[in-house]
Amino acid sequence: MKIHIINPAVDLPSYHGAEVYAAWGLEGRTAVADLATATLAAFVPEGWDIRITDEAIAPLDSAGDGYDVVAITGKVTQRARMFELAALHRARGALVMIGGSYASLSPDDVRPHADVLVTGEIEDIAAGLFADLAAGTWKDRYEGGRPDLRSSPVPRWDLYPNRGANLGTLQTSRGCPFQCEFCDVIQYLGRRQRHKDPEQVIAELEVLHRHGYRRVLLADDNFTVHRRHAHAVLAALRAWNAAHADDPMQFMTQVSVDLARDPELMEACKAAGLDTVFIGIETVNEDSLRESGKRQNLYQGAADALAAILSHGIAVYAGIIVGFDADRLDIFARLAGFLQDSPVPMLSVGALVAPNGTPLHDRLKAEGRLVGADWQSASSPFATNIRPAGMSQTELLDGVSRLCADLYAPAAFERRIMNFLAAYGAPGARRVDTPQMVPLPPTERALIKRLSGLGEAEKRMILRVLGAAMARPDAQRAVVEFLSRYAQVRHMLGAVPAGVAASRRAAGV
Structure with a gap:
């Protein structure tokens, strides 16, 4: 049996992608190695x-012909390409399986x-699924449950195109105990x-290290929410890095802003090499946080929380949402005003969307306030289905477009990086007397050179x-990453339709 596992290209560039590399004439890359395809394999x-095949790195070619099974995974932002690939391979005679x-x-x-439609998680159903495929007795749908991850x-x-991924991917947990109304x-x-x-985590880390990764995304939905687990994993990562001090790993993950209330946990993160986090700040409107069920963001002011996290030498990327009731x-x-004064250069700003299956979707549907399907607006931060x-809706989407454009004007981005340098790391240990050149890896050097050519x-x-x-040699790697991500955002702003017109076209209204 021959199986081709495909991660499709996204329908539009996003904040979190790396489409700018190919668009600007460099080798195709993905921001984060795709975990779903490597896990299914x-x-x-x-x-x-x-x-x-990961189409973020290299497009599908004719070598994809002749497979018995074509397995396609994907998120809502890949919907159009998923269906295009499915039709292509069905026409070529392959059995098409879609999950994700x-x-x-x-x-x-x-x-x-x-x-074959696969829903849910794969661990508990994989053996039966592949036995059925081999025997030719496959069913048209398989439903996974909530497996024990120790079976993963x-x-x-070894089968993935690792040369094209900026970060490796390692998942230590699944699920999140919070109840944000808009979260799918x-x-x-x-x-x-x-x-x-932790032993599983280290085994996966060893493999990623052997394949050349030195930065890894811990792809957890909320890495620090279960404190005992987080400390156990961080201790294992710290010990591994100590044993590989001449060639260590660094990590990024997703956390809640309540990390800022736990100095011991922040110290453990930094000691383990976890030096970057993504946080859903969402808004400065406390009424909106209450409305959406994001109560964990109410226990401490966002400015104080960011200052605490940055002071521990942990950089922050932040998500911002506009359009709550x-x-x-x-x-x-x-x-x-808040964001320009913040020490957070990288901001994912978008209009509120009601994803299918969420409490927000159910509530707005009952209120008659949905406009089109969620997939029609999910690929663009400047579109919405509410x-x-x-x-x-015009005021919302035009306002989001202007806000994003203003935040990513060169002077505004520079200001936030300067804020970052002032806030990052423990006071008194920040500057060196003899300035050191900022190391620019070849790919990043080429990207930043192209960025400087914009004007x-x-x-x-x-x-x-x-x-x-x-x-600030301690902050140089982060600054280079900020500039690379800034290039992606500028590419996205040029490629993604902005404003209410795009949203209305997508929704057919």
Whole structure:
């Protein structure tokens, strides 16, 4: 049996992608190695011919022909390409299997495009699924449950195109106990967090290290929410890095802002090499946080929380959402003032969307406030499938577009990097007397060179930012990453339709 496992290209560039590399004439890359394809490959029985394609790195080619099974995974942002690939391979005579988060949340939409539809998690159903495929007795649908993650194998990174991934990927848990109204993760992974043993984590880390990764995303939905598990994993990572002090690993993950209230945990993160976190700040409107069930963000002011995390030498990327029922037109000015004064250069700003399967979707559907399907707006931060309560849809989407453009103007981005350098790390241990050149890896050097060619404002910003970073060797890697991500955002802003017109076209209204 021959199986081709595909991670499709995204429908539009995003904050979190790396489409800018190929778009600017560099080798195709992905921001984060795709865990789903490598994990599925680990369940394929011995003796099968397995191929993995990640279209973020290299597009599908004719070598994809001749496979018995084509397995396609994907998120809502990959929907159009998922269905295009399914039709292509069905026409070539392959059995098409589709799974992943979008299939799990929107099975009725995916059903017509798949011979075999797989929903839920794969661990408990993989053996039966592949036995049926081998015997030719496959069913048209398989439903996974909430498995014990100790049964999850080491992903087959030996089959993945690792050369094109900026970060490796390692998942230590699934699920999140919080109840954010707009979050679809808990709908398909659950609110009871399940964990891998630290020994499993280290086994996966060893494989990633052997394949050349030195930075890894811990792809947990909320890494620090279960404190005992987090400390156990961090202790294991710290010990591993101590044993590999000449060639260590560094880590990034997703956490809640309540990390800032736990100095011991922040110290453990930094000691283990976890030096970057993504946090859903969402908004400065406390009424909106209450409305959406994001109560964990209410226990401490966002500015104080960010200052505490940065002071421990942990950089923050932040998610921002506009369009909650409690938001009024003044929210744009409030957010702009707060964010420009913050030490967070990288901000994912978007309009509120109601994903299928979420409490928000159910509530707004009952209120008659949904406009089109969630997939019609999920690929763009400047589109939405809701009618907001406190402003018109036009005001929401035009406001988000302006806010994002203003935040990513060169001078505004430079200001936030300077704020970051002032806040990052323990006071008194920040500057060096002799400035050191900022190391630019070849790919990043080429990308930043292209970025400086966008105009004099960008060029001046880059020179000033790198100049300031020369006195901060502890922060230089983060600054280089910020500039690389800034290039992606600028590419996204040029490629993604902005404003209410795009949202209305997508929704057909």
